Amino acid sequence: MIAMQEEINQFEISEIWKLVPRPSNQCVIGIGWVFRNKMDENGIIVINKARLVAQGFNQEECIDYEETFALVARLEAIRMLLALAYFKDFVLY
Template structure:
C-alpha cells in the first residue's frame, strides 16, 4: 500500500556528488575559529591583562602558599620571645631592642666605666611584650631592658624600697574640687617613668646581650637613673 514502493531511486554519479554542497562547505574558511581556553596565554591584548606584565602567573596553589606564609609570619610576630636568641629571628624585635637602647641614650641612663673591684654587678635581661589594641590587633612590639634586682641586699645595695602613691581619698577630693570650679582635668601617662628618677646609690649593671661594646667588652654600666627591676626604682 506504500505509494513510494516500486518507484526507482535515481543513481547519483561521482561528479554530481562532488558538486553538491555539504553543510560544512558553507563555513567560511577565513573566519577564525574560537576555542575555549582556560589557560593564560601571551596572545591576549594588553588592555585585557590586569597587573604588571613582568609578574609571573600565580596558580591557586601558589596563592594558597603565600596566604599561609603571611599568616605564619603574622603569628610569629604576635608570639612573645622567651629568650634573646629567639628574638633575633624576628626583625621587629631587633628594632624594638634598638629603640629601647636609643631611649636610654636620650635620657642618659648610664655611662660605660671599667669594672670596679669588690662590687656586685647586676645582670640585665630582655623582656618582650606584644602590645594589643582594643580590637585585639598588634599595636606595638615592646622590648624592655630590666635589671635582675632580686640579687640586691637591703642595707648593702639599697636603703629604702617603696613607691609613693596618692591616696584614693585625695584623688576624690581633687576631682570634686575641679568639678565645683568647672576646671579642666588632664590625664597623662609618663613613658618609661622609672628612667626619669635619679639614684642615690652607686649601682653597676652588665652590658645587655647582643649590645656589648666590642672595644670594651669587660666594662660595665654605672647607672645614673633608675632602671626597671631595681629595688629602689619605685622610690626614685
C-alpha cells in the first residue's frame, strides 16, 4: 500500500495527469498495478515498487495516445551511448 501511495504522490507532484469528466461517447481505458520487489545481493527484499500502467490492449494509436515515453533511462543504455559516442567521435551535449 505504501508503494502504491508513493506512485500516486509522484503523479501529483509531477503533474502527469489531471482528472476530467468522462466523455459519454468514449470508452475508458483500464489500469492495473505492476508490483516488483527490489532485492540486494543477498536476496533480501530492500524495497517494494509499484507502477500504475494502462491496459495497452484497449488503446488505439492516434486516438488514445499520440506519443510514448520511458519514465527512466537505464544505466546500461547510457553506458552504451557514451561508448558508441566515444568510438565514433560524436560530440554529446
